[in-house]
Amino acid sequence: MTTTSTVNDPTQAIYTSLNGSGTKKTTSSADDQQNRFLKLLTTQLKNQDPLNPMDNAQTTSQLAQISTVDGITQLNATLKTLMGSYQSSEALQAAGLVGHTVLVPGSGLQVVSGLAAGGVQLDSAASKVSVTITDKNGLEMKRIDLGALDAGTHEFVWDGKNANGTTVADGEYKITVTATQGDTKVGASALQLAAVNGVVTGGSEIQVDVGSLGRVSMSDIKLIL
Helix, strand or coil: CCCCCCCCCHHHHHHHHHHCCCCCCCCCCHHHHHHHHHHHHHHHHHCCCCCCCCCHHHHHHHHHHHHHHHHHHHHHHHHHHHHHHHHHHHHHHHHCCCCCEEEEECCEEEEECCEEEEEEEECCCEEEEEEEEECCCCCEEEEEEEEEECCEEEEEEECCECCCCCECCCEEEEEEEEEEECCEECCEEEEEEEECCEEECCCCCCEEECHHHCEEEHHHCCEEC
16 A cells, blocks of 8 residues: 655745746746745745744845835836937937038048048147148148147148149048147047938937948037038
């Protein structure tokens, strides 16, 4: 004869209560997590040792845990809502740039009808800033002295004339920037003129289409002209 004994195992009772017949269920919502936690706490209280019950501190601690988890879940939901609102606002601002000319990081310089414009970005104030313009073969066309400039973004205009005073042909040229404060070199980068053709949404950030330069983020726009 086979004898079957039943062992009163509180741990097994907890898992059985939570999972029914033992099949694990997957939950993802905040309500499901809260319900499971409260069910676990209730089962623990039901199966506790009457001679050694759970003290108030333990109960309070577990209730505080579910409150913290619930608070974090609500905070995450709020942040997602705020992020969505921010991206929508940024998209509207970006749409207002369509058709405008901007300065973005780049070393290109387009000469049109004998005129060209570009910009420089300085990490700190400089006592001397100069822009060197070269053609596609690397031949120096002109060096423009911009003098002393403060930190930040600055634009310049080139009349399209080389060092000899001759007007160069329309087309693509390249610029490099050098800046110093006394004998100390200052961080400087070239900025390129570009037209905003459209706005790109749907990714992690709003981007604008600036033609041949591709797509740039809103933070890459240093100056709106």
